[in-house]
Amino acid sequence: MMQSFSRRTMLAGTGLAAAAIGTPLLGGCSGTQSAAGGLSTSRVPVGGGLILEADHKVVTQPTAGTFKAFSSTCPHAGCAVSRVTAESIECTCHGSHFSLADGARMSGPATTGLTEVPVTVAGDTLTIG
Structure with a gap:
């Protein structure tokens, strides 16, 4: 006997399945950017940043209108940085913290900062790398 499902049930089930495996359904909401x-x-x-997982980069805006970009690879053990706060770019693998303004090492086992990457601003569009 075949069971029928409503559109709402199918969408809810699909969303739960995607969440369980970490796949974003809507580009830009979460996951790989x-x-x-x-x-x-x-x-x-402003005063934060965005990790671009697919590009292996992190872009920050330490002050309004100033954009910086860095490799998202932590120089300590090669993990990808995983969080940007108002205070720093963080690698949660081993606890290294880096400056939003210049990628310099602030604390943790990393002995150097993040590698800076060129960023160009044209109007309201950033080109990184």
């Missing part, structure tokens, strides 16, 4: 083709300046919070 990329700056391919440019990145809107509005996506990068």
Whole structure:
């Protein structure tokens, strides 16, 4: 006997399955992000940043209108940085913290900072790398 499902039941089930395996259903909401083709300046919070997992980069806006980009690979053990706060870029693998302004090492086992990557601003679009 075949059981029928409503559209709402199917969408809810699909969303739960995607959440369970960590796959984003809506681009830009979470998961892997990329700056391919440019990145809107509005996506990068002032006093914070955005990790571009697909590009292996992190972009920050330490002060309004100033954008910086760095490799997201921690120089300590090669883990990817995993969080950007108002205070720092963090590698939660071993606890290293890096400056939003210049990628310099602030604390942790890393002995050097993150490698800076060129970032160009044209209007409201960032080009990284």
